[in-house]
Amino acid sequence: MFSQRTIRPLSAAALCGIAFIEDTLIAIDTPKGHLLQIDPISDNTKILNSHQVREFRDVTGLAVWSDTLWVTRDNSVYLCNLNSLGLEHFATLPYPADGVAVWESTVYVSCQKLGCILIFDRDTRKEITRFYAPGVGVENLVVSEETLWVSDTIEQTVYCIDRATGEVQFSVLTPFACPTGIALHKNGETGEETLFVAYASEEPYIRDNPNADPNYELTYRDRTFIHPLYYHYDPDKRCALSNGYLIEMSYAEEISPLEEVYLQDVEWRIALPSETDRQKVKHIEPIGLPFTEEEKDGQRVAVFKLDTLTPGERHIFGWKALLEVRGIKYRITPKDVEDIPEELPFQGRYLVDDDDLAMDTTIVRRAARDAVASETNLLRKMYNIRNYVYDELSYGIKPYIDTPDIVLERGVGSCGEYVGVLLALCRLNDIPCRTVGRYKCPPLGEHKDVPLQPDFNHVWLEFYIPNFGWLPMESNPDDIGDRGPYPTRFFMGLCWYHIEIGKGITFESLSSKGTRLTKEDVAIGDLAINHIQFTILEELPPF
Structure with a gap:
């Protein structure tokens, strides 16, 4: 055979x-x-x-x-x-x-x-x-x-x-x-x-x-x-799954501060991989230190606890997960969303500015109007917003993320900045959306049993359509040309190498004595070095 x-x-x-x-x-x-x-x-x-x-x-x-x-x-x-x-x-x-x-x-x-x-x-x-x-x-x-x-x-x-x-x-x-x-x-x-x-x-x-x-x-x-x-089409969910892989993913933090700190009653939270239609979590185990698990907004989070973190103290801690991941592509047309309810869910959360989205600035509000023009269909609005952002922005790596107003004025953004602009424009047009990420396995399906390290972290988003649920959309990879036409491969679709972790929640956070620390207090990137590794174990059998 x-x-x-x-x-x-x-x-x-x-x-x-x-x-x-x-x-x-x-x-x-x-x-x-x-x-x-x-x-x-x-x-x-x-x-x-x-x-x-x-x-x-x-x-x-x-x-x-x-x-x-x-x-x-x-x-x-x-x-x-x-x-x-x-x-x-x-x-x-x-x-x-x-x-x-x-x-x-x-x-x-x-x-x-x-x-x-x-x-x-x-x-x-x-x-x-x-x-x-x-x-x-x-x-x-x-x-x-x-x-x-x-x-x-x-x-x-x-x-x-x-x-x-x-x-x-x-x-x-x-x-x-x-x-x-x-x-x-x-x-x-x-x-x-x-x-x-x-x-x-x-x-x-x-x-x-x-x-x-x-x-x-x-x-x-x-x-x-x-x-x-290989493929399997589910007409009820309007989606098709395709080839996938069994992957071992490790995420660990190594305490290595740029400047020594003293913290008491430390709780270090790291989101765990999500269970979705295309991603199945087979096993999770701790790395270095044990963790307890809590749930936040339906997402699993690992909590690592330290009585104190003193100058000169060093630790490695994190998690290792065994995942089955496949490609997924939804087939939903504008006609399918004509009769959705006017009152959308999540009004109090996924339609507001909760992450420095600059939704009250003139340039962002004008962009939100220009992107959809007179369109009223939710799916066409989403498609128009995506194309508008692709027209206005070019991709570029930056060490930090600026707010959408600065990004729109500059015209260049990283994947996180693409997501910020998309979130702002969608929410101003009454489309619930949230951030998803955090890493992509290097797309080398033939490199089995070889440790693979991604070069960058990555984020994309999901938008919500009543009667269909949350649908994925990539941030910038489909922005491959100048003024289109743009492919729609990752518009309502993700390939197998996307690893979904912490939908709509913070990927990683730090608290001391019950108070969450901001990056102005102690930046996680200044306190620790992260280590991410993927190993592709085998291709999943046909459906």
């Missing part, structure tokens, strides 16, 4: 279109023009077009129906017999043709520049109709029975589309970035279908160069592979 392994064909640089012929996988290595036959069990690879490499160079889409191979190259769609591989012109688009899929006499072709999926009749070679493309990136296609599956490079998403109407049924986040091809394998014995997705990108690595001094240098290399995509 190969439905649970990563396929890594030797010598491939960038795989795009892929397809199955029974249990044999064929794929196009786009920059080389190699049409590859791949054994998905052994990764053994053979070039099928040894004498037609030039004709297949820059092919992006690939499909097989019966004994006919279909490909896209530049603006055109071609077909050929699998045995002869002599390309015959089928149709030409005004812009580059990206992906192709065939079902009987119907041919589907995706085109990013047109923003459409075009449907042709194979016999007449005429366009029948077209659908709007569901994402903003380059898309590849595969079709089965009544379903058209669409992978999108920028959206990091696979869409399930009704092939008769073009309506998106649900979407699934892929476990890796930059999906470039998609294929469907049908088990001949059980009839079970499994999606496989090709990925192609570059990865940085440290090269040992004997001719340089120093001999280690940073460079890049091609990274391409094929991996099964």
